[in-house]
Amino acid sequence: MKLTHKDYSGSCPKAELLICFGVEGKKPSLPGDVALTKAALDDFKGEARQVRFSDATAGSVSRVALVGLGDAKSVDAEGLRRAAGVAASQAESSGAKSAVIYVDESIAKLADGAEAVGCAIAEGLVMGHYRYDLGKSKPEPLKLAKAQTLAAGSAFRQGVKRGTALAEANCFTRDLQNRAGNQLTPTALAAEARGLARRSDRITCKVLDEAAMKKLGMGLLLGVSAGSHEPAKLIHLVYKPKSKSKGKIALVGKGLTFDAGGISLKPSRGMEDMRFDMSGSAAVLGAFHALASIDVGFEVHGIVPSSENLPDGLATKPGDVHVGMNGTTVEVVNTDAEGRLILADALTYTVTKVKPDTIIDLATLTGAVVMALGHEISGMYATTDALRDALSAAGKAVSERVWPLPLLPEFLENMKGGPADLRNITTPEMGGGSIAGAAFLSHFVGETEWAHLDIAGTAWNQKARDYVGGKGGTGVGTRLLIQYLCHRD
Numbered sequence: 511m512k513l514t515h516k517d518y519s520g521s522c523p524k525a526e527l528l529i530c531f532g533v534e535g536k537k538p539s540l541p542g543d544v545a546l547t548k549a550a551l552d553d554f555k556g557e558a559r560q561v562r563f564s565d566a567t568a569g570s571v572s573r574v575a576l577v578g579l580g581d582a583k584s585v586d587a588e589g590l591r592r593a594a595g596v597a598a599s600q601a602e603s604s605g606a607k608s609a610v611i612y613v614d615e616s617i618a619k620l621a622d623g624a625e626a627v628g629c630a631i632a633e634g635l636v637m638g639h640y641r642y643d644l645g646k647s648k649p650e651p652l653k654l655a656k657a658q659t660l661a662a663g664s665a666f667r668q669g670v671k672r673g674t675a676l677a678e679a680n681c682f683t684r685d686l687q688n689r690a691g692n693q694l695t696p697t698a699l700a701a702e703a704r705g706l707a708r709r710s711d712r713i714t715c716k717v718l719d720e721a722a723m724k725k726l727g728m729g730l731l732l733g734v735s736a737g738s739h740e741p742a743k744l745i746h747l748v749y750k751p752k753s754k755s756k757g758k759i760a761l762v763g764k765g766l767t768f769d770a771g772g773i774s775l776k777p778s779r780g781m782e783d784m785r786f787d788m789s790g791s792a793a794v795l796g797a798f799h800a801l802a803s804i805d806v807g808f809e810v811h812g813i814v815p816s817s818e819n820l821p822d823g824l825a826t827k828p829g830d831v832h833v834g835m836n837g838t839t840v841e842v843v844n845t846d847a848e849g850r851l852i853l854a855d856a857l858t859y860t861v862t863k864v865k866p867d868t869i870i871d872l873a874t875l876t877g878a879v880v881m882a883l884g885h886e887i888s889g890m891y892a893t894t895d896a897l898r899d900a901l902s903a904a905g906k907a908v909s910e911r912v913w914p915l916p917l918l919p920e921f922l923e924n925m926k927g928g929p930a931d932l933r934n935i936t937t938p939e940m941g942g943g944s945i946a947g948a949a950f951l952s953h954f955v956g957e958t959e960w961a962h963l964d965i966a967g968t969a970w971n972q973k974a975r976d977y978v979g980g981k982g983g984t985g986v987g988t989r990l991l992i993q994y995l996c997h998r999d
């Protein structure tokens with residue numbers, strides 16, 4: 511669906527379907543020249559996500575869908591995204607090929623005002639109309655090809671532009687996530703990253719191959735990849751701001767394009783979901799998709815270690831010892847705790863080559879975080895209160911919530927004392943599997959301000975949200991990162 515915007519000047523452009531929003535206890539207002547039957551207007555109560563279709567009795571459109579937002583006082587960005595998401599999917603099922611979405615001034619004043627309302631509605635429309643069809647030989651095209659928001663004022667227009675960029679980035683992230691493991695290999699992921707650099711003169715991309723990683727001493731990353739015939743890649747994207755940079759921020763994403771567990775093989779039930787083990791990397795690439803059209807004041811680095819984790823004659827065996835880029839030796843007790851290994855070398859690379867002010871990593875790191883927090887909220891570990899609070903606020907604003915969990919030195923201590931400097935897992939009586947993963951990573955960030963988001967529960971199959979969720983990737987992380995980058999000073 512192509513979403514455009516038109517400034518409202520009293521009348522409605524031609525379209526097969528007109529969508530209008532309304533709140534409880536108030537007649538929805540329609541563009542000047544459109545009229546509806548009294549029955550339709552009486553039926554429509556404005557309850558959240560209520561949809562009432564009817565024929566127009568006058569004006570340039572024949573069909574109208576009234577969409578409810580609920581109580582005007584409690585409408586927020588999330589309510590708008592959800593209502594717009596419902597509108598997009600109902601418009602699609604109605605068979606309409608074009609739609610106009612009218613937002614009158616009283617609706618544009620809700621939540622945080624016109625720009626925020628325009629942004630949320632565009633996000634809901636575009637994200638709500640997403641469908642994954644890259645796996646089909648003959649995908650059935652979506653019917654709704656064109657949508658146009660219709661509202662007054664430049665703030666609303668700006669909001670639509672921003673919301674569209676965020677939503678398209680989210681859909682890009684979801685497309686990466688949903689691709690099959692054999693279709694999205696580390697090589698294919700690197701090609702996607704190069705494609706992002708081609709979209710913008712402010713973005714560049716460099717890809718390190720296995721020879722380059724070997725030179726840098728990335729034994730932990732290469733140890734994970736040893737059992738795979740697909741070569742590992744380390745992707746390094748850089749975004750340079752228009753004006754003088756306010757600092758350097760690094761986004762690091764776990765890019766396991768398939769995690770079978772390695773020699774510590776996972777059970778076969780549900781193993782196909784481990785194609786989503788690159789969701790952290792997809793979130794980072796998605797953020798660069800958005801950075802092609804949303805300006806931020808920082809130099810942003812995206813670092814993605816990408817590999818497969820497979821059992822094979824050359825695969826790392828439990829008990830093998832590998833040496834990381836920072837010299838740390840690690841006994842790989844469980845080859846299924848591989849995310850922390852590839853991230854360890856990516857974090858060392860980030861700290862030593864990029865030297866950022868702040869690192870944020872995103873990773874589908876542990877099944878344990880799903881036990882602890884479920885599918886609604888990601889686990890967050892942060893070394894400073896400022897970063898923790900900023901990410902919490904960003905998560906709330908975009909409805910990709912994060913919840914603070916502790917960085918505990920005891921867990922890192924527990925990983926010491928084996929034949930190498932560290933084991934890659936804690937002993938079973940420690941429990942706290944997600945905390946253990948974070949503690950391991952903490953060894954590789956030095957003094958740099960850092961946050962780790964364990965997105966194993968939120969990256970796919972999250973509870974449906976009208977505009978995102980359900981089966982498949984959610985694109986979690988991308989909008990959160992942009993929100994964070996835009997609000998940091």
Ligand code: BES
Nearest residue numbers: 844846847848849874875876877878966
């Ligand atoms: N990719 C998995 C984590 C995961 C599991 C994500 C289920 C989403 C759903 C990760 O590489 C892994 O296998 N972690 C192990 C760690 C353990 C061996 C210490 C886990 O969580 O079981």
Ligand code: MN
Nearest residue numbers: 769846847848
């Ligand atoms: Mn694993």
Ligand code: ZN
Nearest residue numbers: 766769787849
């Ligand atoms: Zn994994």
